[in-house]
Amino acid sequence: MTVTRIPGGVCAPKGFTAAGMHCGVRKNRSKKDIALICCETECSAAAVYTQNKVYGAPITVTRSNISDGKARAVICNSGNANTSNADGVEKAEAMCSLTAKALGIDPKDVIVASTGVIGQSLDLEPIAYGISELPKLLSKDGGEDAALAIMTTDTKVKQISFETEIGGKAVRFGAIAKGSGMIHPNMATMLSFITTDAAISPDMLSKALKAVVDDTYNMISVDGDTSTNDMVSVMASGLAQNPPIEAEGEDFEKFTLALLEIGNYMAPMIAGDGEGATKLLICNVAGASDVKTAKTLARGVIASSLVKSMFFGADANWGRLLCAMGYSGAEFDISKVGISMSSRAGSVKGVENGFCVPFSEEEAKKILSEDKITIDISLGDGEAAATAWGCDLTYEYVKINGDYRT
Amino acid sequence: MTVTRIPGGVCAPKGFTAAGMHCGVRKNRSKKDIALICCETECSAAAVYTQNKVYGAPITVTRSNISDGKARAVICNSGNANTSNADGVEKAEAMCSLTAKALGIDPKDVIVASTGVIGQSLDLEPIAYGISELPKLLSKDGGEDAALAIMTTDTKVKQISFETEIGGKAVRFGAIAKGSGMIHPNMATMLSFITTDAAISPDMLSKALKAVVDDTYNMISVDGDTSTNDMVSVMASGLAQNPPIEAEGEDFEKFTLALLEIGNYMAPMIAGDGEGATKLLICNVAGASDVKTAKTLARGVIASSLVKSMFFGADANWGRLLCAMGYSGAEFDISKVGISMSSRAGSVKGVENGFCVPFSEEEAKKILSEDKITIDISLGDGEAAATAWGCDLTYEYVKINGDYRT
Numbered sequence: 001m002t003v004t005r006i007p008g009g010v011c012a013p014k015g016f017t018a019a020g021m022h023c024g025v026r027k028n029r030s031k032k033d034i035a036l037i038c039c040e041t042e043c044s045a046a047a048v049y050t051q052n053k054v055y056g057a058p059i060t061v062t063r064s065n066i067s068d069g070k071a072r073a074v075i076c077n078s079g080n081a082n083t084s085n086a087d088g089v090e091k092a093e094a095m096c097s098l099t100a101k102a103l104g105i106d107p108k109d110v111i112v113a114s115t116g117v118i119g120q121s122l123d124l125e126p127i128a129y130g131i132s133e134l135p136k137l138l139s140k141d142g143g144e145d146a147a148l149a150i151m152t153t154d155t156k157v158k159q160i161s162f163e164t165e166i167g168g169k170a171v172r173f174g175a176i177a178k179g180s181g182m183i184h185p186n187m188a189t190m191l192s193f194i195t196t197d198a199a200i201s202p203d204m205l206s207k208a209l210k211a212v213v214d215d216t217y218n219m220i221s222v223d224g225d226t227s228t229n230d231m232v233s234v235m236a237s238g239l240a241q242n243p244p245i246e247a248e249g250e251d252f253e254k255f256t257l258a259l260l261e262i263g264n265y266m267a268p269m270i271a272g273d274g275e276g277a278t279k280l281l282i283c284n285v286a287g288a289s290d291v292k293t294a295k296t297l298a299r300g301v302i303a304s305s306l307v308k309s310m311f312f313g314a315d316a317n318w319g320r321l322l323c324a325m326g327y328s329g330a331e332f333d334i335s336k337v338g339i340s341m342s343s344r345a346g347s348v349k350g351v352e353n354g355f356c357v358p359f360s361e362e363e364a365k366k367i368l369s370e371d372k373i374t375i376d377i378s379l380g381d382g383e384a385a386a387t388a389w390g391c392d393l394t395y396e397y398v399k400i401n402g403d404y405r406t
Numbered sequence: 407m408t409v410t411r412i413p414g415g416v417c418a419p420k421g422f423t424a425a426g427m428h429c430g431v432r433k434n435r436s437k438k439d440i441a442l443i444c445c446e447t448e449c450s451a452a453a454v455y456t457q458n459k460v461y462g463a464p465i466t467v468t469r470s471n472i473s474d475g476k477a478r479a480v481i482c483n484s485g486n487a488n489t490s491n492a493d494g495v496e497k498a499e500a501m502c503s504l505t506a507k508a509l510g511i512d513p514k515d516v517i518v519a520s521t522g523v524i525g526q527s528l529d530l531e532p533i534a535y536g537i538s539e540l541p542k543l544l545s546k547d548g549g550e551d552a553a554l555a556i557m558t559t560d561t562k563v564k565q566i567s568f569e570t571e572i573g574g575k576a577v578r579f580g581a582i583a584k585g586s587g588m589i590h591p592n593m594a595t596m597l598s599f600i601t602t603d604a605a606i607s608p609d610m611l612s613k614a615l616k617a618v619v620d621d622t623y624n625m626i627s628v629d630g631d632t633s634t635n636d637m638v639s640v641m642a643s644g645l646a647q648n649p650p651i652e653a654e655g656e657d658f659e660k661f662t663l664a665l666l667e668i669g670n671y672m673a674p675m676i677a678g679d680g681e682g683a684t685k686l687l688i689c690n691v692a693g694a695s696d697v698k699t700a701k702t703l704a705r706g707v708i709a710s711s712l713v714k715s716m717f718f719g720a721d722a723n724w725g726r727l728l729c730a731m732g733y734s735g736a737e738f739d740i741s742k743v744g745i746s747m748s749s750r751a752g753s754v755k756g757v758e759n760g761f762c763v764p765f766s767e768e769e770a771k772k773i774l775s776e777d778k779i780t781i782d783i784s785l786g787d788g789e790a791a792a793t794a795w796g797c798d799l800t801y802e803y804v805k806i807n808g809d810y811r812t
Binding site: 081118228309323327332350353 | 457458461487489490492526633634711724726729731733737738757759761804805
């Protein structure tokens with residue numbers, strides 16, 4: 001599919017405005033800590049959530065609000081996850097009511113999210129102040145402020161926007177995301193808010209989102225931990241006036257590919273900006289008997305602490321890659337496994353037919369010293385393939401997480 | 407059961423001698439790298455192995471040799487895991503043949519183990535030299551040398567020996583172990599060689615070992631990774647002349663409790679000496695609906711990178727404990743969860759009825775700054791309990807594993 005990058009982030013699609021500001025949940029005044037994304041019309045809406053059994057109050061409230069497949073706004077604070085507090089649901093509902101009142105919409109049309117420390121009561125005073133000010137700041141230029149406001153230990157702003165064609169109409173997509181620590185496959189693993197002006201039914205929107213999240217956001221691993229609060233949501237305003245997508249077919253496929261474009265952009269962005277990361281790792285598994293096997297292996301390799309440490313040290317320890325495959329839980333024929341690693345600096349093969357083979361240590365060191373490394377695993381068991389994204393494990397990760405709250 | 411600590415390690419039980427020396431697998435001449443444990447008579451033998459699908463050649467050979475429930479010697483080198491090499495099985499079999507020839511026993515009575523780097527061909531020359539010298543060094547005082555020779559990045563020698571009473575006879579037990587990195591629950595997770603002079607059938611020996619490993623060695627997590635090579639073996643010489651244990655009953659129970667004594671000693675020893683660890687973490691889960699749930703939760707908490715990092719920083723982040731429980735995969739009623747943490751410095755409660763409650767940060771910091779910390783989780787769902795052992799995640803872990811091979 002052809003997409004044309006355009007500016008605007010979540011505000012690029014017709015109907016959307018956004019804003020971000022510092023309201024006071026965080027003490028650091030230079031860090032924006034509350035974001036609002038708003039649509040001038042009611043949107044089809046869908047979301048996927050963390051699979052952690054301990055999930056935040058915002059998840060409970062958003063799940064309920066979005067159950068009718070409709071939404072008009074996203075309100076999100078950073079600095080406090082509003083989770084594991086006795087009054088969490090009450091506070092999350094208050095965030096929706098305040099937002100609805102400020103925008104003149106229904107509280108049930110608000111998607112609410114929080115990210116930050118777990119288990120500390122959320123102070124509504126700065127939140128209420130922020131929600132009273134944000135509507136005045138809403139604009140078509142507010143996408144980046146919103147992206148900045150949802151960041152926690154992220155070091156880079158994560159946003160994308162582009163235009164493509166669906167049903168003969170120009171349709172726009174935008175997205176922001178936050179990632180960093182506590183990111184693990186097989187879950188809705190961070191916060192990402194997607195907007196589009198495509199016309200699509202809530203059911204088809206949900207179906208497209210689930211498929212794309214499974215192949216992208218859920219194939220990221222930073223530390224094997226899974227947050228209580230993370231979600232990916234999408235709102236579709238319909239203002240692009242394409243023939244509404246209400247069933248599978250060419251338009252639905254195009255729509256899904258557009259969401260995939262977002263997922264494929266955000267997954268490496270999030271993985272490469274993992275807490276303390278110095279390197280983005282991309283693991284491609286090909287020749288698997290089925291997609292589940294390919295995904296399990298790709299994620300197993302990316303999630304191994306020993307593998308992650310070895311990349312930090314640029315140490316071509318092929319045995320660790322085999323070892324991680326072995327305890328991933330996937331079934332495969334070890335005697336057919338081949339592994340090579342590559343980067344801008346070149347490519348090196350270290351495993352053939354399941355056994356380690358001689359390789360140039362010097363060349364491998366050069367290749368593994370780059371900041372973006374691809375691990376290619378071939379299985380020879382079938383046609384299925386998958387990709388997972390991760391990062392190295394560094395001193396800095398330990399430092400960040402040894403004293404996160406202070 | 408009453409046990410009396412005695413010296414001797416694996417040589418304490420009647421019939422056993424041991425030796426350890428530097429043979430040259432490792433370049434560092436001051437580090438012993440090959441160990442031999444030998445019994446003057448044929449022993450009942452049993453072992454449990456890594457559950458990694460990629461397992462070392464020594465595992466293949468030992469599994470075959472021990473299938474008749476009999477063994478007389480253990481040969482083990484450190485420095486090279488003899489795994490993922492095309493000629494691994496051939497080399498492991500050669501180690502058994504050389505040992506058998508040197509001792510005048512059957513090659514099928516040799517337990518062979520290797521630990522170290524994966525994927526580098528094992529040079530038999532130093533091994534052959536070592537095996538030719540070791541029989542001359544065998545003595546009742548050789549237990550510690552054997553313990554030293556199997557160490558890799560371990561910082562402490564791990565051995566235990568004691569005497570107890572079974573069937574009216576004094577029966578002795580000894581054990582050595584190596585641990586450090588790549589240690590994760592639910593697998594035979596490191597190398598440990600146990601000796602006893604109890605008389606017991608191979609079947610009952612295997613049954614007792616499996617039960618004990620499940621509750622002890624398999625409840626350790628250092629980094630969530632699982633080695634390709636690890637095993638726990640036990641040899642029983644029968645020279646204590648107790649009435650042979652051939653069925654369940656009081657004597658079998660006593661025997662199992664003696665093995666449990668070893669497991670309960672080695673598990674915290676291994677966890678607390680995890681790569682780069684500065685703190686031993688003990689997680690007790692009580693009030694679970696069943697043992698499986700209790701084990702899953704205890705291991706889930708101990709294995710979380712975020713939890714491990716928080717202990718390194720002595721940061722009482724209760725939400726991370728709840729979060730780790732939530733993605734452990736276990737079923738439990740979050741609304742009944744209570745969590746407290748304790749050490750020599752005192753005890754602090756931070757979670758009641760599933761919610762975080764106020765606590766003294768100052769007191770918590772003092773408690774978490776100790777080098778041995780217990781996490782007590784109560785569920786209120788039933789009567790089952792379990793304990794898991796782990797360690798903090800430190801800069802040093804990353805350093806050790808960033809450049810393991812050089």
